[in-house]
Ligand SMILES: *[C@@H]1O[C@H](CO)[C@@H](O)[C@H](O)[C@H]1NC(C)=O
């Protein structure tokens with residue numbers, strides 16, 4: 001009799017403990033903040049007021065939660081970037097494509113690289129690929145300006161005032177140390193679209209009031225490369241420009257033009273991507289994903305955001321490329337491609353065979 005009572009009490013006790021435990025477990029599951037993890041995807045079902053509340057919590061938790069993006073996206077982006085670096089490495093070893101002598105990195109390249117010592121970052125400038133915005137980002141993290149909005153437009157490219165030293169301004173040993181240990185990145189885009197952008201920006205619109213492009217450089221190219229001397233259209237035409245760029249002896253004029261050629265020489269000439277071990281290669285075409293990725297990898301995503309990207313401006317526009325090249329002869333396009341092939345191959349851009 002006594003034993004039966006004891007057994008019953010024991011059973012009730014176990015039952016009670018189970019109920020308490022299950023209650024506790026469901027409570028924890030309904031309270032994800034308890035674990036400090038909130039995925040953006042889980043916000044979509046909540047009413048708006050709760051969304052705001054959860055967003056507030058997320059802001060507070062920013063330290064324990066390094067990324068607000070769903071993990072899936074991050075690893076996908078990481079995978080793409082790993083593939084880009086592997087392609088670059090493989091292509092750099094292709095002797096048919098490139099004749100690497102592994103000489104010292106030239107002063108021309110060191111002039112293209114901007115330094116943030118505060119955050120140990122090197123950025124190689126590739127004009128016509130949204131570089132102004134990246135310079136602003138670095139000026140802010142260098143502490144020269146409190147925010148991107150407060151940087152006057154005329155200061156960005158003024159290297160006396162923008163607080164962005166060039167790598168070439170350091171001693172040989174300091175250059176080597178920075179190349180070895182800093183986070184290094186560059187941004188590329190489709191090579192032919194970049195040339196169209198350079199042509200428009202320097203020889204058609206010239207919004208930055210740099211008269212030497214139209215007044216000094218254009219006449220020299222026209223004199224040497226215009227086929228039809230009776231051509232009535234004034235100013236440099238795209239086909240003149242392409243004939244200059246595709247000429248195997250382009251260096252003769254390059255030397256006369258000095259550093260202005262940065263707007264149209266190859267990425268290989270600008271940034272020596274086979275000699276410098278870049279950590280990230282951003283693509284203009286995927287800047288929406290690449291910009292936050294770069295900030296994260298550089299460890300500055302909590303300090304600054306990349307400025308809002310206007311919709312549609314980064315995507316590749318095939319009809320624009322067809323339009324600009326429609327008056328260029330097939331022979332000149334092929335010569336141009338021969339010169340820029342290395343940029344297409346190293347960075348995974350498809351050969352524009354629709355032009356040949
Ligand atoms: C090296 O480059 C050449 C020229 O583009 C190409 O034909 C060849 O397939 C490449 N080789 C490898 C191993 O990628």
Ligand SMILES: *[C@@H]1O[C@H](CO)[C@@H](O)[C@H](O)[C@H]1NC(C)=O
Nearest residue numbers: 094095096097098099100101
């Ligand atoms: C590589 O260099 C050698 C010798 O300097 C030269 O003969 C050859 O044409 C070069 N190849 C390319 C693809 O530039």
Ligand SMILES: *[C@@H]1O[C@H](CO)[C@@H](O)[C@H](O)[C@H]1NC(C)=O
Nearest residue numbers: 312315317318319320321323
């Ligand atoms: C592509 O370029 C053409 C010609 O410049 C332009 O008319 C068109 O709007 C562009 N398309 C997009 C999607 O930006």
